[in-house]
Every structure is written in C-alpha cells, then in structure tokens.
Amino acid sequence: MIANRRNRSRPLDGLQKERTGIPGFDEITRGGLPAGRPTLVCGSAGAGKTLFAMEFLVRGATLYDEPGVFVSFEESDEELSTNVASLGFDLNQLIADKKLVLDYVFIERSEIEETGEYNLEGLFLRLGHAIDSIGAKRIVLDTLEALFSGLPNEAVIRAELRRLFRWLKERGVTAVITCERGEGKLTRYGLEEYVADCVILLDNRVENQISTRRMRIVKYRGTSHGTNEYPFLIDDKGFSVVPITSLGLAHKAPTEHISSGIPRLDAMLDNKGFYRGSSILVSGTAGTGKSTIGAHFIDAACARGERALFFAFEESQDQIIRNMRSIGIDLEKYVKKGLLRFHNARPSTWGLEVHLAMIHKAISEFSPSVVIVDPITNFLAVGAKIETKSMLTRLIDFLKSRHVTAMFTSLTSGGQNVEDSEVEVSSLMDAWLLVKNIEHKGERNRGLYILKARGIAHSNQVREFLLTDRGIQLIDAYVGSEGVLMGSARSSQVAREKAGEVDRKHSMERKQRELQRKQELYEAQLVALKGQYETERDSILREIEQEKQRQQVIAEQRLEIARLRQANNGEVQMEGYGARKSRKGTLR
Amino acid sequence: MKTTPSKKLRRSTNGQSPPSESDGAEWNLRLYVAGQTPRSLTAFKNLKEICEEYLKGQYHIEVVDLMENPTLARGDQILAIPTLVRKLPEPIRKIIGDLSNTERVLVGLDIQPRSN
Numbered sequence: 001m002i003a004n005r006r007n008r009s010r011p012l013d014g015l016q017k018e019r020t021g022i023p024g025f026d027e028i029t030r031g032g033l034p035a036g037r038p039t040l041v042c043g044s045a046g047a048g049k050t051l052f053a054m055e056f057l058v059r060g061a062t063l064y065d066e067p068g069v070f071v072s073f074e075e076s077d078e079e080l081s082t083n084v085a086s087l088g089f090d091l092n093q094l095i096a097d098k099k100l101v102l103d104y105v106f107i108e109r110s111e112i113e114e115t116g117e118y119n120l121e122g123l124f125l126r127l128g129h130a131i132d133s134i135g136a137k138r139i140v141l142d143t144l145e146a147l148f149s150g151l152p153n154e155a156v157i158r159a160e161l162r163r164l165f166r167w168l169k170e171r172g173v174t175a176v177i178t179c180e181r182g183e184g185k186l187t188r189y190g191l192e193e194y195v196a197d198c199v200i201l202l203d204n205r206v207e208n209q210i211s212t213r214r215m216r217i218v219k220y221r222g223t224s225h226g227t228n229e230y231p232f233l234i235d236d237k238g239f240s241v242v243p244i245t246s247l248g249l250a251h252k253a254p255t256e257h258i259s260s261g262i263p264r265l266d267a268m269l270d271n272k273g274f275y276r277g278s279s280i281l282v283s284g285t286a287g288t289g290k291s292t293i294g295a296h297f298i299d300a301a302c303a304r305g306e307r308a309l310f311f312a313f314e315e316s317q318d319q320i321i322r323n324m325r326s327i328g329i330d331l332e333k334y335v336k337k338g339l340l341r342f343h344n345a346r347p348s349t350w351g352l353e354v355h356l357a358m359i360h361k362a363i364s365e366f367s368p369s370v371v372i373v374d375p376i377t378n379f380l381a382v383g384a385k386i387e388t389k390s391m392l393t394r395l396i397d398f399l400k401s402r403h404v405t406a407m408f409t410s411l412t413s414g415g416q417n418v419e420d421s422e423v424e425v426s427s428l429m430d431a432w433l434l435v436k437n438i439e440h441k442g443e444r445n446r447g448l449y450i451l452k453a454r455g456i457a458h459s460n461q462v463r464e465f466l467l468t469d470r471g472i473q474l475i476d477a478y479v480g481s482e483g484v485l486m487g488s489a490r491s492s493q494v495a496r497e498k499a500g501e502v503d504r505k506h507s508m509e510r511k512q513r514e515l516q517r518k519q520e521l522y523e524a525q526l527v528a529l530k531g532q533y534e535t536e537r538d539s540i541l542r543e544i545e546q547e548k549q550r551q552q553v554i555a556e557q558r559l560e561i562a563r564l565r566q567a568n569n570g571e572v573q574m575e576g577y578g579a580r581k582s583r584k585g586t587l588r
Numbered sequence: 589m590k591t592t593p594s595k596k597l598r599r600s601t602n603g604q605s606p607p608s609e610s611d612g613a614e615w616n617l618r619l620y621v622a623g624q625t626p627r628s629l630t631a632f633k634n635l636k637e638i639c640e641e642y643l644k645g646q647y648h649i650e651v652v653d654l655m656e657n658p659t660l661a662r663g664d665q666i667l668a669i670p671t672l673v674r675k676l677p678e679p680i681r682k683i684i685g686d687l688s689n690t691e692r693v694l695v696g697l698d699i700q701p702r703s704n
Binding site for chain 1: 620622627631634654655659661662665667668669670671672679680681682683684685686687688689692693695696
C-alpha cells in the first residue's frame with residue numbers, strides 16, 4: 001500500500017522516501033524523509049523546528065493528499081494556528097477538511113503524583129486515535145522531550161519512548177520528532193539513541209548582527225544525502241532550503257551568442273558577443289563605468305524584446321535611470337513596457353541567504369533572459385568570502401539552469417592587483433571584463449581588457465573606454481614604442497607622430513633636392529673639366545706639332561750642313577737614325 | 589461504571605486532619621485505564637481500598653477505559669496509564685501509577701499532608 005503511493009520516490013538504494021514538499025529539502029535528501037520511519041529534527045530554541053514539522057504536515061496534506069497529525073507538547077492548538085497563519089497556512093481549514101489533527105498534550109509536573117507502576121499507554125491511545133480518525137500518514141511530535149520534564153520517572157519514559165518509536169514504525173507513519181539541542185550533544189535527553197534512521201540539525205547563527213539559518217543532515221541511514229550545511233529561509237511562504245549546488249555541473253551549454261550592447265566590445269569577442277547563459281564578471285575600480293556596461297547589456301537585451309532584471313545593491317531605480325539617460329541610454333521606456341524590472345536592496349538589509357532567496361524568487365517570477373547584479377562586492381560586507389562564493393556558485397548554477405545570461409559587476413579597490421582581488425569569484429565566471437583606470441601624466445583614463453572569455457576567441461588588446469553622450473565608445477589605445485598610451489597622452493603622441501612624419505617627409509625631399517643639386521654641380525664640373533682638358537690637350541698637341549716642326553727644321557738644317565760639309569755617310573746615317581727615333585716619340 | 593454516591597466525610601470519623609477545602613465537598617475521582625490489564629485491576633483495587641478506608645461514604649469513582657473511549661484522553665490530558673484524576677474537590681490533581689504506594693496516594697489526593 002505504501003509502495004504504490006505516487007509521492008513516495010523509490011531511489012536506487014531501495015529506501016522509500018516521502019516528499020516533504022519543502023522547496024530544496026527534497027533535493028538535498030534525494031527524495032525526502034524516510035517513509036514510514038521516524039526522523040529527528042533537533043535545534044536550539046527558535047531554530048525553526050516547529051515550523052519545519054508543521055510545513056511537513058501542511059505540504060503533505062495540500063500537495064500529496066496525505067493527512068497528518070500534529071501532537072504539540074508546547075503550544076496549544078490556537079497558538080499553533082495563529083503562529084503559522086503568518087506563513088499562509090490555514091490550519092483550521094485543513095482541520096475542517098479532515099486533513100489535519102492538532103493534539104495539544106499538556107503535562108503539568110506539579111499536578112502529578114507518582115504512586116506506582118505506569119506506562120504511557122494513554123499517549124499511545126491518543127496518537128492511535130488521532131491517526132485513525134483521519135487516516136494520517138504523517139505525524140509530528142513537537143518536542144517530545146516535554147515528557148522528561150513533565151513526568152517523574154525517566155526510566156519509564158525511556159522504555160516507553162523506545163516502544164513509541166517501534167510502534168510508530170509498525171503503524172507505518174512517517175514521523176517527525178523535534179527536540180531541543182543539548183550541550184555538546186545533539187539532543188538534551190539523547191533521543192538520537194532511539195531514532196536512528198534520520199537526524200536533521202537546524203541552526204540559527206548570528207554573524208555580524210545578521211542571522212543565518214542553516215540545516216544539516218547529521219545522519220540518514222540507508223541513503224546518500226548532501227552532507228553540507230544548507231542555508232534555509234523562513235519567509236512568508238514558509239520554509240525553503242537553498243541547496244548549495246542543486247544542479248552540480250550538468251547544465252547544458254547554449255551555443256547561441258548574445259550581444260554585449262557595445263559593438264566594439266562584440267568585435268573584441270570574435271564579433272559575436274557573449275554566449276547565452278554565461279556569467280560575465282565586470283570588475284574595476286570606482287567610477288570606471290561598470291554599471292554602464294551593464295546598462296548597455298540590458299539596453300541591447302530589451303531592444304531585442306527580451307526581459308531583463310536589474311539587481312541594484314547601491315542605487316535606486318530612479319537614480320540608475322537618470323544616470324543612464326545622461327549617457328544616452330533610456331531604460332525607462334523598457335520599464336514601462338514591462339521588459340525591465342529593478343530589484344533594489346541594501347546588501348546589509350538581509351543575510352546572504354535571504355538575498356539569494358530573494359534573487360531566486362524574483363527570477364522565478366519574472367523569467368528574465370538577462371540579469372545584472374550590481375555589484376556583487378557588497379555581499380562581501382555581509383558574509384565571509386567563502387560564503388559569498390558559495391552563494392554566487394548557487395546563484396550561477398541556478399541562472400545557468402535557466403539559461404539566463406548574467407552580468408555581475410565587482411568593485412575592486414585601487415591598490416591591489418585587480419587580477420588577484422577577484423580570485424574568489426572569477427573562477428566561477430565564463431567571461432571577465434576588466435575596466436581599469438590608467439593614470440598617466442596627471443590624468444586618468446579608462447582601459448578595458450578582456451581577461452577571459454571561455455570558448456570565445458577574444459582580443460588580447462586593451463581598448464580605451466570613453467563614456468560619451470551616446471554611451472560607451474571603445475577606441476584603440478596607442479600601442480607603440482612609448483608603451484600603451486591613452487587620453488591626451490594618446491592624442492599628443494599621435495600628433496607627435498604625425499609631426500615626425502611630416503619632418504621625415506620634408507627631410508627626404510630636402511635630401512632629394514640636395515642630390516639633384518649635387519648631380520647638377522658635378523655635371524657642370526665635368527663639363528668644365530672636359531673643356532679644360534680639351535684646352536690643355538690642344539695646347540699640348542700644338543706644342544708637340546711645333547716641336548716636331550722644329551725638329552724637322554733642325555734635321556733639315558743638319559742635312560743641309562752635312563751636305564754642305566760633305567760628311568761621310570756613317571755620320572749622316574747615325575744622325576738620321578736619331579732623328580727618326582725622336583720623331584717616333586712625338587707621334588705617340 | 590459508577591460507585592454509589594457516598595455520604596460526607598466527617599472529620600471525627602477518620603482521625604486524620606482533613607484538608608480544609610474538602611470540608612463539605614464530595615470526592616469525585618476518575619480512574620483512567622486502558623483495557624482490563626492486571627495493572628488496571630490492581631489500581632482499581634488499591635483505589636477502592638484507600639477510599640473505603642479514608643473517604644468512606646464521601647466519594648464516587650468513575651472508571652474510564654480509553655480503549656473504548658480514546659477521545660476522553662484529551663480532556664483530562666491523560667498520557668500515563670493508569671491515571672487517577674481528582675476532579676473534586678478542586679484543584680484538579682493527577683496521580684499516576686497503580687496506586688500501590690498508599691502514602692503517596694494520600695499525599696497526592698491531599699488527604700494526608702506532604703511529609704518532607
């Protein structure tokens with residue numbers, strides 16, 4: 001009979017479980033409480049034991065059509081009804097519908113005298129009657145330990161409790177037994193000895209004046225379960241447990257791209273933009289335009305007709321709309337169209353877990369495709385780093401499961417290395433934009449880098465980032481021999497380069513002209529030299545001719561003299577030879 | 589099952605100093621049992637003996653079997669079995685156990701003052 005009931009899941013390990021219907025709890029216990037067995041819920045005063053137990057019954061009655069019995073040892077029926085009415089549980093209606101029985105067991109020690117042997121058959125009969133009257137499948141014993149203070153003989157109580165738990169198992173009802181937390185042990189009277197199947201510990205801790213409720217499954221025999229401390233919330237809808245990683249890493253990865261709203265930024269991201277469903281971190285020091293990048297992102301999403309949700313933890317809705325209008329982004333029209341919704345809260349208003357639950361709730365209600373959380377840094381003011389990271393992990397898991405693209409802004413302090421300061425969260429993010437103030441020569445300029453973008457071939461270049469009345473403009477920063485320059489340094493460097501170029505051009509022209517001149521000069525010299533040479537040559541040739549003529553004249557004179565003197569031939573011949581030789585030389 | 593109504597307790601007859609509130613009041617006792625168990629029977633026998641000895645003619649006993657009438661357990665907040673409830677004289681007092689300790693029963697019923 002029990003196995004056929006639809007709400008009892010049958011996991012692989014064979015243990016039957018009964019869904020509590022409490023959001024999140026059935027996930028961490030992989031199906032709920034052990035069906036037909038008692039579960040111990042312990043915690044200190046105000047930890048939420050009664051509420052957990054009551055919700056177990058109310059959800060059982062309303063969601064799974066399983067009637068339940070609430071046996072209270074502390075609060076009367078009226079008190080209980082009033083207390084849970086604030087959570088939207090109408091106990092009187094459930095009682096009228098025969099879905100619920102409240103039984104207030106009141107024990108006043110001073111009225112009781114012990115006079116011999118007894119047992120607690122009266123309690124058994126009451127429980128049995130209550131169960132039978134509505135065919136209850138669930139039962140709650142809210143602080144059973146009242147027996148110890150109400151009745152004198154502890155040995156009898158212990159024996160009877162053992163019998164009670166056995167009896168509850170025999171009846172096949174799923175029981176929740178609450179008990180006070182004891183000093184150094186789980187329960188004050190050691191009830192965990194009797195209830196060995198499942199023990200849940202509720203805790204409410206106050207850190208930095210903000211209280212956070214946490215739950216841990218101490219023991220769950222015969223099944224695997226989450227072993228962490230899970231934060232839980234009690235709000236106007238009742239109990240909800242926020243599983244730290246309800247999905248693990250099994251989410252689907254969409255291949256669709258989504259524009260960042262800034263064309264040049266898309267260009268840096270392989271001309272595509274971000275992946276849909278990815279989480280994007282925008283970090284930077286104060287006043288670098290992180291929120292503005294977020295506003296662009298929203299603007300683009302709303303322009304495509306998608307819904308966007310803006311979680312603002314620093315500014316009010318009006319302030320954001322006003323500020324974004326000053327750079328030419330009109331968010332108000334999207335608010336009016338119902339495409340954009342703001343969710344403003346101071347981080348210190350609630351603890352991290354409440355924030356997470358609020359975000360969950362807002363996202364579940366609005367179903368946005370784009371979410372901005374501005375900024376996540378402020379959560380660090382509320383919780384420790386590790387808690388903030390765990391909260392963001394859960395948030396990102398949740399967003400990814402819904403294929404919501406999320407942009408988180410993060411304020412980094414100026415001094416430290418920005419890459420180091422985001423170690424806690426950056427590993428969770430798929431893309432990381434860094435907006436940096438670059439101070440140089442007495443002015444600050446914004447530079448934008450893409451530190452990482454998983455699965456996207458992204459630019460490794462820094463871009464100069466300008467906030468204009470038409471939104472964000474990205475400009476290539478000057479990268480050259482002088483390093484990376486931005487702002488007026490960039491423009492002056494560009495001007496300087498331009499001037500240098502003109503100079504170089506001029507000097508080249510000058511050199512060319514000089515060359516021309518030189519050529520002309522040398523050519524002129526060449527002509528002059530040639531003229532000189534010709535002149536000299538002519539004069540030399542003339543001299544040679546004159547010499548030749550003179551020689552000839554001399555030779556002729558000698559011949560004439562010889563002829564006149566009648567000299568012998570030998571002399572004449574010698575003379576003639578010499579003359580020939582000399583003639584030859586001049587002719588050369 | 590009701591025993592026959594009894595006459596008023598007289599101070600002179602029982603030799604004890606009775607509680608002042610019992611003066612002129614009828615002792616209205618209700619014994620809760622669960623079935624005819626040996627313990628229930630013992631309790632009823634013990635009660636009867638005590639009443640006959642100390643409250644003769646001044647009491648009536650009502651025995652409630654919760655096996656037959658489980659709803660009645662709620663009214664008097666019965667957990668332990670057997671439980672004797674002194675409905676009258678007021679205030680209500682509860683005595684749990686099989687009533688074998690006569691002295692404690694007398695203390696519990698305020699017939700005998702508590703001996704510290």
